[in-house]
Structure formats: structure tokens, C-alpha cells
Amino acid sequence: MDYFFVILIEILYSIASLVLIGAGLAIIFGMMKVINLAHGEFMMLGGYVTITSVNYGINIFLSILIIAPATVGLIGLVVERLVIRNLYSRLVDTMLATWGLSLFFIGVVTMIFGNTTTGISTPIPGFSIGTYQVGGYNIFIIMISAFLLISAYFILKKTRAGLIARGSMQSAEIASALGYSPDRVYMMTFFCGSALTGLAGAVLAPLVGLVPSSGGAYIAKAFITVIAGGPSLVVGLVSSASLFGIVNQLFTFLYSPVVGEVALLVAAVILLRLLPRGITGSFFKDRL
């Protein structure tokens, strides 16, 4: 029974981390139809910002929740103004340009920090369920993800910013009809998406050893989760993260982490073959 709870927590954690990893990409893709291939590197930057500021003696939660998102958000803003802005509605070109940026960031971070693995330890101690020890930080990640999802849902549903966002997702003209220049909406979207991505990287940083190329491990997962989720932002993200999280963890428990990873990827291929427009392209339509 205790073991069952441990597995349940691991599955929830797995789903939560997929949500975290995918959130920023989903926002940017959902609103702007831009696939940000530098997504993984934005996470990596979030991690490095956190580690650096912790090393300078700043409180770890402050670093994770405020400093990292703000810094990466600003980087995102600069990237949007300098590069992405020139490439709107050119899907393939934005993919290529952001991929170039991802290499660029890897290079810059390597030159500053070197390739040596860095990291910080988790700020929350483990606790026990029966005879089992569970990482307390995993619970923190689950809570952060849940909080993000709920607030995203309410912001989109209840606020004026959410209305504009939903309008822009339908078409850029709606935003301008509401009196906002799409240019500014896009800029804000990219900022928010990048900040969220930075947050994700920061939150996950204490669990992993970070190197400049760490982002590569995230981008494919994020990409798959978002595309498989389909057009609805919140429901799509939750449903595909749940599906992949469960598949991944079950196979990991039954066999090994490799089988878990491969099972996730195979599930993605099958899913896209059966539902070419993602989960919410076929089910849960017209949800957020």
C-alpha cells in the first residue's frame, strides 16, 4: 500500500514536470504559432540563473520563483524584438532561427561557466511514507504545476488579458479589433512564455546536474507534449502530460528508464498517427 502511494507520487511528479516543461512552449506556440526550439536552452538559462544567484547568497526560493523567471523573460523579450519579430507567420524559419539561438546560448553559457556540471541541492528535505522515503521537493514541483495550471485557467477565463489572449489565439485580427496591436500582444506573450520556461528550468535545477547542453533533454519532450496536446492550451497540456507521464512511469517501474522513455516516444508516434491534430483537436474541443 505504501509502495502504491510512492508510485502514485512518482506518476504525479512525472506529469507535473511534463506540464512545467511544456507550459512556456505551449503558450508561445498556442498564441503565436511559433515553435521555440530554444525552449530547452531557456530552461537551462533559468537553471544557471538560479544556481548563480544562490551562489551569491540569495535565498533559493526567491531565486527560483522571481529572479530566474524575470531574467529569462527579459532575455526572451530581447530575442523576440531582435529575431522572432522579423519572422512571424514563417513557421519553419522561426523554428530554424530559434534553433540557431539555442546553439548560440549553449555556446555563450559554455564560454562563461564551462562544461563542468554544476548544481545546487534541494531546499526541501525528504519525508517518509511508511517505510519509504520520498523527496519533499517532488511534492513542491507537483504543487507548482497545479498552481500554474489553475491560475492559467482563471487568467484566460476571467481577466481582460485572458480575453485578449484567447482572441489572439483565434486570429491576430481579433486582438486588433479589441484595440491592441498584435505586435504588443506577441511581445507580451513571448515574455510570459519565456518567463514560464525560465521558471521551469529554475524549479527543476536542484534535481539535476546542469551543463550548458542540458536543454537538449527537455526540448523533445516539451515539443511532443505540446503538439500532442493540440490546440487547447490548458486542457491539451494536462491531457497529454498525463498520458505521457503515466505511460513513462509505468514502463519505468515495470522495466527500466530506457523502456519508459521509448514507451513515451512510441506512444507519441501512435497518438499523432491516430489523432493528427492532437488530443484536443479531436476531444475536449472548445475548451481552454
Next chain:
Amino acid sequence: MSLNRRVFLTQSTAVAAAAVLPNISVASDTIKLGSILDTSGIFDAYGKPMDLAMRLAVGEINSSGGLLGKEIEIVAYDTQSDMALYSQYGQQLTRQDKVDVVHGGILSASREAIRQTMRKSNTLYFYNVLYEGGVCDRNIFINGVTPAQQVEALVPYALEKSGPKVYILAADYNYGQITTLWIKKFVQENGGETIAADFFPLDVSDFGSTIAKIQAAAPDLVIAPLVGGAHLSFFRQWAASGMKDKIPLASTTVGVGNEHKVLTPEEGNGIMVAYNYSQELDTPANNEFKRKWEDAYGDSRLIHEIAVSHYQGIHTWAEAVRRANSFERDEVIAVLETGLSINGPAGKVTVDPKTHHAILDVHIMEIENQGMTVIETLPQRQPIDTQEVCDLEANPNDNTQYVIDF
């Protein structure tokens, strides 16, 4: 295996026939040492200190008058952690630069990418890295520790400190697989029992479910030959879940690239390891070496196991050249095969004539406050794994990497 060998033999005869290109050595004032290392890309944490160690060693030799009156010229290439570039630069070193010796290669894949090139072109090759063992080739000298050398020392100590039930977590590549076999063997010989062995590809960084699985299996000891940045997450997550004080850890890899300096004391303290070198080794030779390093580069904290192996490898070669009084490959090999020894920062290193591997001191250590404290030193350990399969005295034309069958 037999077919493999047949292929190799036919290949090498053909190569020998083709490689009778005249190797005219023009008299010059320098001799060329080829270096091929990843000093950028994801493996540069290993490669950069190795590069520094190589330059330190060459600098020492040159400042004391060079070798046989000639200055050593370094021809170095950065392979950028890309295996394809090894093949390319390997060819460059042998064909275009025509170097006299090559030191380098970090991952086993990189060694295998250039080993045949070195053999075909009769270029003496030193591979100075801890690796999985089994390479049997008269043209190569290997200076790092092999699994059996480590595991033979580590397992009895760790078992005694914890208990008989062992859980193994290993990196999923040759090194991890082979090391796991040796761990199982020595666990059994020492009266223990291996209850499970899990393998992880090098980019796995989420060990949550594994930690739960380990707890369900309830071992007395976890041995973790995990490799690289992603795998470091295991030690972090292990500590984060509060397991560190419940089940002891041992490893044959943590610390090789100074990983223990990335882990906090809370995460790293108490992990049991066994290597040839530790910065905390308090011997005159090591203190002298650290002083020289600091004079040259400032920070001696960068020094790690394989940088020292590399340093010792270069001095081994230099000593052999001096004794042979020649740069000719065959004469240098002949001297090396007499069982040549040098004294390096990590103690005495002797060439094993049968395998061209190294006989060296292995220290059982525990990680303590980002350092490795020596518990016990086992002097002059033989590379028993490779010795089981390789005998270059009997078969000088052998050219195989054996996988040891149990």
C-alpha cells in the same frame, strides 16, 4: 570471437602490405607529440585538465633539456566531443603531421575511432584513461585503472562496512556493463549477493522511480558506476529523498571528473570510491605535483584522476625514449615491455608487458567535504581483468578489444 579475430588478422596483414610507405624521418630539432582530446563540448570537463596536464608534463621535459637533446613540439587537436572528428584528426596526426607519438582519447568510442589508424600507420599510441579494460594491441599503452583493479579493492571494503545485499546502478554503456559484471563477481566472492542491476543511458537524469524501486528491494549497499552530468542527478535526488543516511553508496566513477566537487558535502559525504589518485593524497610526489600545477595554472582544484593518468602516461613514454635512446616505435615498445616503472603523483606506475596496461596503486577512499580521503592504499595492483584474456608476449599480433566472459 574467432571470426572477429580472423577478420582483424586479414585486415591487419592487408594493412601491413599497404603501409610499407617509407617512413623517412628527417633529422630535425624537435619531435612531435600528437594530442587529441575533447577540450570543448560536453566532455571537456575531462579533456581540459588532461590538456593542462599534458602541457605541464611536456613543459617539464623541455625545460630539463628535452628528449635526447630534442625539444618536444605539441600538435594538439580539439575533437569537440564529436566522435567523427577523432577519425579525422587521427588521420591528420598520422598522415600529415607525422607525429612520433599520440597521447589522447577520452571515451572508449574515441579510442576505438583512432586505434586502428595509429596501428596502421605504426604510430605509438598512449591512452591514459580509466576504462572498461580488454584492449589487446601491441601498439597501444594504457595507463588508466580498469574495473577489476578498482572493484577488487572497493567491494570487500564496502561490503564489510554495510552488508551483503547489493543493488547496482550502472551507466548503460560498455564501461558500466563490464564493471557491473566485475562487481557481481567480487560481491559473490566476498560472500555477498547482488539483488538487482539497473542500467541507465547517459542522458537519464530522473531517478525518482529508481529510488522508489531501490527502497522496495531494501539492499544494504548501492554501488553506482554512473557517468556524466545527467547521472550526477542520482546522488542529488538520493540525498534529497533522505536515503543517504539509510543505505550507503559506493561508486567506481564519482570523482573521476571531479564530480565530488559539484556535490555538496551533504550529498557527497560517505560515498566510497577506489582510484589511483586523489588530490588529498599526502605524498611528497603529489604535493610537488600540485605545487607545479599551481605555479603553472593557479588552481590545483582542477586536477583529477585522468589528468594525472595522462601526466603519468607522458612521463612513461619519455622515460622509455630516454632508455631506448631512440624515437623509433619498435625500440620504444621494446623498452616499455621490460616492465618499465616511473614514479608519478599517484605513486609507482609499472607497464605490464603482457597487456600493455598499468600496474599501479589503488586507494580506497571516502568522499568527505568535497575531497577524497584515503582510507587504505593497496600497492601495485595488477590489471587482472585484461590479463585474463590478453597476452601480447604470446600473441604480439593480437588486435582485439575482448569482452571478458564469466
Next chain:
Amino acid sequence: MAESILETFGLTMKFGGVIAAHNINFKLKARELRCLIGPNGAGKSTFFKCITGQQTPTEGEVYLRGMDTSRWMPHQIASLGVGIKTQTPSVMNGLSVSENIWLSARRFHDGPEAKRKTREIIERLALGAIAKDQLGKLSHGERQLIELGLVIVGDPWLVLLDEPAAGLSGEDIERMTTIINEINKTAAIIIIEHDMQFIRSIAKIVTVFHQGAVLLEDRVDKVMSDPTVRNIYLGKRN
């Protein structure tokens, strides 16, 4: 009474919650010319897409020359002899005029014959002067015409034209009318149009679409004077 070459039974197309076409029963005889009118979003283009196989109807069937083609792929339907000119010119913009026409000719004819047919069509549509020009650089009207050229190369027996007169000048509309009449000698045609002048000049029977369903089907003068039609559609325009 001639046999119907196109028939639909209870054709229904839903997108998520939106019903784009609802229970459409439609018949067209060989070499008939029919106009479809109706406000934007009435389901006319969706109806076309269901006939050409670009969309698979949610319910109902499409019969072309007596065969149930509701679940066929577009290229299979096109190979039967059905051509369509879409609302915005759908042509190979990066290729030249003659390459475009050749691609269509090649589908129905082998090597030398395809070349001959290409030359013939270029001559027939008087495109010789621009034959080597890239389509992307031509005007909207020219591209409309070339798309029509692509459609008629295969000698289809059913041609669907989605707003052929849109964006054309008065003079060009006259020519378009001539071409349409020419095509009509061998093929049945369905035309979606908004231009009443144009419809009057060309059509005999008109089908009115409204909110995804067929509202009315009658002779052109009757439709024009129908009060409901005037109310929902023409009223806004006149």
C-alpha cells in the same frame, strides 16, 4: 430526362460543434450549368469540398456518375473527371505558366501528348506571351485564368467554379463568361457566385444556400424575385 451525374443525399458536415452543411440533397444533370448563391458561411464552399473529397462528409453520401465517392480521396475523384477552381487561385506559384499547364496535362496524357496538349491550351487561352513567367509574379486575373486552364486540360465532365468572376474587371468578366460557355459544351458546371449581374447572364437554375442547408432551388428570375431570398441575401446587397 437525362441521368444525374452528381447526386448528394443528406450530405452533412460538422466541424466540432459547428454544422457547416446540413442534410443537403442535390442533383445535377450532364452538361447542366448551375449557380449556387447564399451569404458567406452558408456552406457553399464546404459543399464543394465534400464533392471533391477534400473533406469527408460527417453523414450522407455523394454519388458521381452513380458511384458512391463520399469517402474517396481528392485525387481519385479528380481522376474520374471532376475539376475545381478554388476560391483563391490555387496554382503552383513558383513554377511557370507552361509548367503549370504541363503538370495538369501530364496527369491525363503521356510524354509527347502532354507537351502537345500544353501548347494547345496555352494557345487556346492566349497565354503564349507569359508562358515562361512565374505564376507568383502574375496578376490575380491571370492566375484565375490559368487555374481554369489547369482544370480544363483534363477534359472534365464536371467543373466546380468557386467565385470565378471575383476580382475581375468588366471586360475580363465577359471573357470569363465566354470561356464558361465554352466549357459548358462538354461539361456540367456548378458556379458559386455573388455577382448577380454575372449570374443573370449565365445561369438558368439557381440553388440558394442558407445556414448550411438548401433554402430554395428554382429558375434564376424566380429566385431573384423570391421575397425570402431578397430578405436574407439580396436585401443586404441591393
Next chain:
Amino acid sequence: MAGSFSRDVIATIGLTVVVIWILPYVISTFTITVLIVYGLLGLSLGLVWGYGGILCFGQAVFFGIGAYTYAISAINIGESTLPMLLSIIVPSLFAALLGAMMFYGRLTDVYLGVITLVVTLIFYRFINSTAGPHYKIGNAQLGGFNGIPGFQTLNIPGQPSSYIWGDGYFYFCAVVLAIVYLGVSILLRSDFGRIIVGIRENETRMSLLGYDVRARKTILFAIGGGIAGLSGALFANWGEIVTPSVFSLGQSAEIILWCIVGGLGTRFGPILGAAGLSYLKFLLGQQSFVDNTLITGLILVFFVLFLPKGIVPTIVNVWDLKFGRLLSDRFQKPRRNRKLRLNG
């Protein structure tokens, strides 16, 4: 499709001769060999993406399958002729299978990208986890992360001990590239090739004209897979080792980069891009001043923003502007007849 085929043949032969005779004075033949192999790989994606409009994020999969097929079958057979053929056939069959799955499932754009990306990852993960002794095909140990070394390299057909290596291998690769290049030229001039270009331009229109787009894209994809597989086998022979890095996302990404920089919609562009950028990478390895990845990234961003068409088309454009005008002035076309007229 400008220019005649015979001019193409002459240009190809001329260029091949230059590469074989003159380039070795500048760059060592061993290095040129790999540049040629990469050129072939670039050409494979240049064909699929530049002419078929299929952006494949996983071209490295076919490269890798080619390399592994060669290594595995060469160890088992001990002679190189059949393995060379297999290394074309196996990847192209796999490409046909994968292509059929994608194109018949009406997957396009982003989804196609995701599937090819995911398939790359699956292969990379799988091959990386084959270090265990039980992963064995015949006599060939898959070897996981460390790859497969020590297989039979290219020999004169039927004579396993007469190796083609060194300069001989360089000539061999150069000739292979020239042949494949001409093959691609013929393909693109054929009706099939022109139809493929039509599909790239407007898939919907082509299917509305009655073309089975799915089948043709699948065939093209398979041809591209076969060429990539061949280059994989050549790569294996060159390096004398295959490792899972041939399947890596980085490898796939590089191929895309070559096409972008060289120029899409040309045959020569991707080859030039591949050779040029790989040589640049090789040169950069001899300095440690600036990080390599950074430079690659900047090149990519620069090209997407300022030279989205790539080098070769840009040069061709400039050439046309300078010299094309002279020609068109001389053969001035009659004024366009804008009147729409119906003859007959």
C-alpha cells in the same frame, strides 16, 4: 529547370575532376573524403526538402541505419559489396515505411517534424542502450554508446582482402557523389521529378488535378532515405567505426543547417553547405578562442534572417541580375498580350 542536361553532365564531370586533382593540394584527401560523404548526405535532404517540400527533422535516422546496416552486415559477411547494397536498400525501405505512415495519415508540417524527430530519438535511445552482451546480430555486437568498431571496410568486389582505402577511397567517394548527383539531376528532369516539384508548390492543387500525392511523396522520401543510407555506409567506411552519434539530433540538425546555408531548391547548394560547414567545424577545432556551437548558432540565425534562400540561389540571382539582363535584352520578348482570348 534551366539549362540542358548535357551541360549538367559536363559541369558535374568537370567539377569532379577539379575536386579529385586540385583540392588534395589544399586539403588532405582524408578530410575531403568526409566532406564528400557529408555532401551526399546534404544532397539527400536537399532532394527531399528542397524539391519535395518535406522537412524531415530525422534525416540522420537513415544515415545512421545505413551506417549500422553496413557495419553489421560487413562483420557477418566479411565482404563489402552486399553490405554496401544493403545499406542503400534497408534505409530506403524504412523510409518508405515511415513515409507511408506519415503521408497516408495526412500528417503535414509540424506533425511531420515531430514524428521524424521522435523517430530519431527512439533510434538514438535504443542504439545507446545496446551495450549489453545480449544485443548481438549474428557476429556483430551492437556495443551501445561505444558503437561498432573493426568491421570489414570497402574492398574490390569479390576480393575481401583487396581494400579500397586512402586515396583510392577518396576517388571512390568522389565518383559516387558525382553519380548520385547526376542521378538526382535525371530524376528531377523526369516527369516524376517535375510532378514532385508541383507537389512542393501546391499539394492541394496537385491532388485536385488527380495526382496521388501520398504515393509520390513516399517514393521521394524513400529515395532520399536510400541516398542518406549510402552516405552512412561511406561514413562508416571512412571512420572505420560507427557510434550512436550518427543518430543524434545534433546530426539531424546539422543536415538541415547545411541545406539552409547552401540553399534549398538547388542540387549543388546542400552539397556546398555540407562540405563548407563541416570544413569550418574542422578548422574551428584547431582554435579554442570562441566556442564552436556559438558560431554555428550565429551562422544559422544570420542565414534565416538575412539570406533565407541560402548561398547558391543568392549567387545565382546576382548572376542573373548582372548577366541575365544582357541576355534578355538581346532576346527581348514581345510585349505581353494581356487580352484574354479564346481561340478555337
